[in-house]
Amino acid sequence: MKIGVGNLLSAISHLIDISQGRKEHAPKVTYISLQIAKQLQVEKGEIKKIYYASFLHDIGITVSDNNFYASHVNIQLAKNHCLLGYEFVRKLPLDEEISEIIKYHHDFYNGLGAFGYDHTVLPLASQIINLADQIDINMNWSKPYYLQVDDLKEWVWKNKGILFNPSIVDAFLDIADKDKFWLDL
Secondary structure, three states, rough: OOOOOOHHHHHHHHHHHHHHHOOHHHHHHHHHHHHHHHOOOOHHHHHHHHHHHHHHHOOOHHHOOOOOHHHHHOOOHHHHHHHHHHHHHOOOOOOOOHHHHHHHHOOOOOOOOOOOOOOOOEEEEEEEHHHHHHHHHHOOOOOHHHHHHHHHHHHHHEEEEEEEOOOHHHHHHHHHHHHHHHHHH
């Protein structure tokens, strides 16, 4: 029996979500990240790294014993789960850049994030996953998406150049205008 890496990562991400009491967080972040990367015309090899890293981006929460929400709003807990995820993924037989992407997925464009690095040193993939992660966290999936999208887009736009890379924001806003994007989530 042969198991593909993508299928294995998908299964692991579902286990991570279950352990955190979340429903499909990693697959949603992966989908959003990939759509942004495609809109930015990121090269295929980098898209593959984004695919792997976005599925595993919160694996550090699983081993940190912190709750999901707190690990996204408390900067120290965010840093902790990023480091734990980095250490865990670094030991897997994956490209080393994937663990680096995971390590910095809670750093913001302006440098006010988990490690205090700004956009000039952060991997683009980390910045993409950061925005995708924040989008999923800020959506209330028990309500229809169309009742929330305008407020979410406004929040993202207001944080353009502050929390989020302007080119990533522009790419997201372009795809967020299409109902297909939200319905495929």
